[in-house]
Amino acid sequence: MFVHAVDYQENPWLSKIIYLSLIFFTFVLIKKWFSSQKPFKNTPPSPPKLPLIGNLHQIGSKPHKNLQSLAQKHGPLMLLHMGNVPLLVVSSPDLAEEILKTHDPIFSNRPKSSVANGIYECKDIAFSAYGEYWRQVKSICVFQLLSNRKVQSFRNVREEEVSLMIEKIKNSCNEKKVINLGEMFAFLANDIICRVALGKKYNDGEKGKKFKEVLETLGLLLGAFNVGEFIPWLFWIKYVNGMDAKVRKVAKQIDDFLEFVVEEHKNEIRRMGNEDNKNGKDFVDVLLEIHRSEDSGFALDSISIKAVILDMFAAGTDTTYTLIEWTLSELIKHKNIMLKLKNELKTLPKIHSTITEDDLEKCQYLKAVIKESLRMHPPLPLLVPHESTQDVKLLNYDISAGTRVVVNVWAIGRDPSLWEDPEKFLPERFLNTHVDFKGQHFQLIPFGAGRRGCPGASFAMGIVELVLANLVLSFEFELADGVSNEDLDMSEGDGITIHKKFPLVVIASCDSTLNL
Numbered sequence: 468m469f470v471h472a473v474d475y476q477e478n479p480w481l482s483k484i485i486y487l488s489l490i491f492f493t494f495v496l497i498k499k500w501f502s503s504q505k506p507f508k509n510t511p512p513s514p515p516k517l518p519l520i521g522n523l524h525q526i527g528s529k530p531h532k533n534l535q536s537l538a539q540k541h542g543p544l545m546l547l548h549m550g551n552v553p554l555l556v557v558s559s560p561d562l563a564e565e566i567l568k569t570h571d572p573i574f575s576n577r578p579k580s581s582v583a584n585g586i587y588e589c590k591d592i593a594f595s596a597y598g599e600y601w602r603q604v605k606s607i608c609v610f611q612l613l614s615n616r617k618v619q620s621f622r623n624v625r626e627e628e629v630s631l632m633i634e635k636i637k638n639s640c641n642e643k644k645v646i647n648l649g650e651m652f653a654f655l656a657n658d659i660i661c662r663v664a665l666g667k668k669y670n671d672g673e674k675g676k677k678f679k680e681v682l683e684t685l686g687l688l689l690g691a692f693n694v695g696e697f698i699p700w701l702f703w704i705k706y707v708n709g710m711d712a713k714v715r716k717v718a719k720q721i722d723d724f725l726e727f728v729v730e731e732h733k734n735e736i737r738r739m740g741n742e743d744n745k746n747g748k749d750f751v752d753v754l755l756e757i758h759r760s761e762d763s764g765f766a767l768d769s770i771s772i773k774a775v776i777l778d779m780f781a782a783g784t785d786t787t788y789t790l791i792e793w794t795l796s797e798l799i800k801h802k803n804i805m806l807k808l809k810n811e812l813k814t815l816p817k818i819h820s821t822i823t824e825d826d827l828e829k830c831q832y833l834k835a836v837i838k839e840s841l842r843m844h845p846p847l848p849l850l851v852p853h854e855s856t857q858d859v860k861l862l863n864y865d866i867s868a869g870t871r872v873v874v875n876v877w878a879i880g881r882d883p884s885l886w887e888d889p890e891k892f893l894p895e896r897f898l899n900t901h902v903d904f905k906g907q908h909f910q911l912i913p914f915g916a917g918r919r920g921c922p923g924a925s926f927a928m929g930i931v932e933l934v935l936a937n938l939v940l941s942f943e944f945e946l947a948d949g950v951s952n953e954d955l956d957m958s959e960g961d962g963i964t965i966h967k968k969f970p971l972v973v974i975a976s977c978d979s980t981l982n983l
């Protein structure tokens with residue numbers, strides 16, 4: 468076969484056709500290139516970003532504060548780029564409602580966390596992907612572990628543990644001992660959750676003590692920055708900087724302890740012959756019952772049981788104790804508010820040596836104080852990140868599937884267009900209003916809202932109200948080292964849960980006006 472060379476000069480039409488085809492082809496290529504670079508999407512305003520890292524450098528150690536400053540410049544719906552990952556930052560109640568109510572099903576996924584994945588393969592409630600598995604474990608949590616009836620059934624546990632703590636503080640009064648209340652609240656929250664979830668405190672033995680320490684490490688790891696989650700080709704850094712090894716170690720320690728607890732429960736049930744013979748079922752009992760039950764229609768395997776139990780500690784301890792610590796700190800700092808609350812507690816129909824939960828229903832000022840504390844010091848200032856599963860429009864902006872979303876609850880709580888004097892602690896603003904934290908009023912959503920909202924709010928409130936009421940009624944507090952109460956340092960620490968930077972350390976004296 469022989470192909471002739473074409474003489475273009477002899478055939479001018481052919482050269483024109485080739486020339487036009489080339490122009491057309493180049494035009495198509497350029498268009499394609501541009502559309503792959505810029506999909507002509509109307510994306511929300513973004514701060515300028517750096518190559519490779521995007522806006523990662525603007526997050527800092529206090530993300531809620533830095534994101535608030537950025538939102539003040541770029542608006543309440545802002546798109547950042549964390550390396551390769553788009554991050555939508557929401558800082559107004561209306562937009563929070565769009566995410567957590569109007570488009571809730573689209574935004575109910577969680578981004579994959581390599582730490583949670585390394586512990587129980589994200590089979591817990593907080594980190595599992597939105598889907599059938601999450602729906603099943605969340606519904607077990609809402610209806611069988613943390614329902615109002617179940618929370619009520621643990622009332623004696625709360626009252627006993629709070630009484631024990633009050634006794635401990637009373638004993639320190641005579642000697643004018645300096646006490647670290649921050650630490651006491653952490654032990655209290657942990658002990659209550661231990662008894663409710665595992666059936667006993669486990670704080671005497673080595674295993675229990677170690678578990679508390681391991682949980683603290685887990686909290687740090689969950690809050691630690693893992694660059695590989697944002698810049699995928701840097702995935703190997705976690706192997707070099709020791710993060711992967713730490714996660715494996717913590718995972719093993721957690722599993723050793725929870726496996727031991729679950730086995731103990733199984734043995735006890737075997738000994739009794741039937742789980743129904745057991746008085747007062749704890750969470751492990753309830754989960755084992757579902758595991759065994761054939762008609763629940765859901766296979767709860769042993770990893771899921773341990774993952775759900777772990778969630779109760781990881782999500783419930785830190786958040787609850789930090790709220791108690793911030794609220795008491797605000798009360799100590801504001802003498803007039805402390806007095807007003809004391810007076811409300813003293814007017815309860817009957818003063819017991821300790822207040823019980825029945826009395827608390829009537830305490831409107833106590834409830835207002837706690838709401839004000841949640842407004843100013845939401846324990847999780849950025850909610851837990853959500854992730855969109857479909858493209859969606861918000862305020863006419865295009866939001867792509869796979870975008871991470873954080874709601875800056877802290878910034879909403881301090882927005883001067885929503886709250887008068889937002890930097891002042893004024894519980895009165897919550898008297899005579901219906902504004903509550905149960906996920907209906909988007910200016911106050913410290914527990915989130917919608918499908919992914921916190922299932923532990925009433926459990927936590929049961930503890931927080933009881934502790935504060937008893938402390939305020941029973942004691943006067945002064946700060947150690949002669950610092951005046953008004954000068955109490957209210958700086959925030961770092962981490963996903965915001966604690967006080969310096970724990971609340973006080974000298975307590977028994978309130979002389981009470982006949983205790």
Ligand code: HEM
Nearest residue numbers: 592593779782783786787847851913914915919921923927
């Ligand atoms: C003052 C105490 C507490 C606060 C402020 C709090 C706050 C929150 C927040 C903001 C979320 C994420 C909501 C979202 O993603 O939109 C959450 C989720 C969760 N909380 Fe709480 N929480 C508290 C106590 C508790 C307690 C005591 C428990 C259990 C004993 C608990 C269990 C959970 C669980 C399992 C989730 C995950 C829900 C899901 O992803 O579907 N929390 N909490």
